[in-house]
Amino acid sequence: VPELPEVETVRRGLEASVVGRTITGVTVTGKRSVRRQSPALLRARLRGRRVERAHRKGKYLALGLDDGSTLVVHLGMSGQLLHVADRSVALAPHTHVVIRLDDGSELRFVDPRTFGEMFVTPAAGDDGLPPELGALGVDPLADGLTSRRLASLLAGRRTPLKSALMNQELIAGIGNIYADEILFRARLRPDRPAGSLDEPETRRLASAIRRTLAEAVEARGSTLRDARYRDLAGEAGSFQLRHAVYGREGERCRRCPGTVTRRRIGGRSAFFCEGCQF
Numbered sequence: 001v002p003e004l005p006e007v008e009t010v011r012r013g014l015e016a017s018v019v020g021r022t023i024t025g026v027t028v029t030g031k032r033s034v035r036r037q038s039p040a041l042l043r044a045r046l047r048g049r050r051v052e053r054a055h056r057k058g059k060y061l062a063l064g065l066d067d068g069s070t071l072v073v074h075l076g077m078s079g080q081l082l083h084v085a086d087r088s089v090a091l092a093p094h095t096h097v098v099i100r101l102d103d104g105s106e107l108r109f110v111d112p113r114t115f116g117e118m119f120v121t122p123a124a125g126d127d128g129l130p131p132e133l134g135a136l137g138v139d140p141l142a143d144g145l146t147s148r149r150l151a152s153l154l155a156g157r158r159t160p161l162k163s164a165l166m167n168q169e170l171i172a173g174i175g176n177i178y179a180d181e182i183l184f185r186a187r188l189r190p191d192r193p194a195g196s197l198d199e200p201e202t203r204r205l206a207s208a209i210r211r212t213l214a215e216a217v218e219a220r221g222s223t224l225r226d227a228r229y230r231d232l233a234g235e236a237g238s239f240q241l242r243h244a245v246y247g248r249e250g251e252r253c254r255r256c257p258g259t260v261t262r263r264r265i266g267g268r269s270a271f272f273c274e275g276c277q278f
């Protein structure tokens with residue numbers, strides 16, 4: 001599932017190869033990929049528009065267009081956004097939307113599980129983001145996340161720490177993989193009540209959030225064994241090689257003599273070390 005680092009990697013790709021291009025045509029074949037509006041409306045709103053900016057909030061991409069509208073893309077569980085320079089290259093299976101650009105290239109939305117979506121919304125606020133994304137919480141990289149801010153977000157919450165980190169209305173962009181990696185780096189158990197952290201623990205967590213996500217962006221995200229996540233050019237990321245706990249159940253902890261365990265927490269499985277996470 002693409003999380004903040006994967007979506008940020010795609011955003012950077014869009015900035016490099018799609019910003020500045022004009023959309024010459026759009027084909028929508030998948031019914032679920034465009035569901036907030038009719039494919040005809042999406043096509044009409046996109047055709048002839050120039051892409052001026054590539055924003056991101058949490059796991060959402062927001063492409064600012066030259067008439068002030070915004071193309072919002074969410075990759076969902078398995079979505080890929082691919083930029084293909086040569087449009088004679090065959091479409092990958094499960095390609096649901098193709099956006100043609102004026103340099104002969106194409107932006108292709110591939111999504112086998114169809115949880116992803118795209119839509120065009122007329123307005124955008126001063127931050128370049130449409131009101132549809134207004135409910136999202138702090139983006140740890142774009143907005144920054146101080147330990148004071150984090151403390152106020154977690155205060156009084158009894159939900160497990162891992163669930164709070166994944167709550168998109170508190171902090172936008174963290175999912176199952178990075179929550180586990182962040183909590184390992186912060187030496188905190190995923191099942192701690194979110195509101196139970198003291199000041200040094202909150203500082204450690206805020207720093208682990210920023211550091212882990214920044215490192216993962218540097219590594220161009222994580223591509224798991226299902227090979228589902230790909231960047232805009234179709235390349236895999238490499239942060240999976242640095243995963244300390246995610247997917248390492250039964251393996252030796254990288255920090256202490258303990259073993260990585262897996263437990264169901266807040267309805268999701270969590271990987272952590274009982275030996276060095278408290």
Ligand SMILES: [Zn+2]
Nearest residue numbers: 253256273276
């Ligand atoms: Zn350990």
